[in-house]
Amino acid sequence: MELKLKSLYEPLDIDIDTGRGTERVAAEVDVTPTNLARLARRCIDAQNKMAAIEALRKKGAESRNPEAIAESNARTGAILREVLTEAIGGDSYDGLLRACGNGREMSDADCTPVTTQVFRMVLDIVRSRNEQVDEKAAHYLPEESHAQTEPDPAA
Structure with missing residues (x-):
């Protein structure tokens, strides 16, 4: 008999093409049941906030207002920092910013094209793990028709 299980820390390797090679930022997403629930809530909150900000960006683009876009x-950068720092840790997030800038310090705002993609990946991990948890829980729930209300007299 063999039992294969996934770790409760999902690896997330982020490769950044620097133009002079690839820099890898090694990260992990804590998908323990306690953290998974918290992270799922944080991701949903971040999505809702970013949807509201998208209206500001569109308005700025339409009116050609660089201040509104900035x-x-x-x-968006601040929201992504908050959720990604929790998801992959502060050191990995800081490494991601350094890799984006080829070793130069980058702001959260300037790194949003990359951090948005990392956020999507974290969101996929959270969704996937939540689906696995739901499948496992459903497997162990007794069917109502098989529920036994009284002890079996034959036992």
Whole structure:
């Protein structure tokens, strides 16, 4: 008999093409049941906030207002920092920013094209693990027709 299980820390390797090679940022997403629930809530909150900010970005693009676009990037960057720092850890997040800037310090706002993609990947991990948890839980729930209300007299 063999039992194969996934770790409760999902590896997430992020490769950044620097133009001079690839820099890998090694990260892990804590998908323990306690953290998974918290992270799922944080991801949903971040999505809702970013949807509201998207309206500001669109308005800025339509009116050709660079200040509005910069403001939307700054807000998005702050939201992504918050959720990704929790998801992959502060050190991995800081490494991601350094890799984006080829070793230079980058702002959250300037790194949003990359951090948005990392957020999507974290979201996929959270969704996948939540689906696995739901499948396992459903497997162990007794069917109502098989539920036994009284002890079996034959036992």
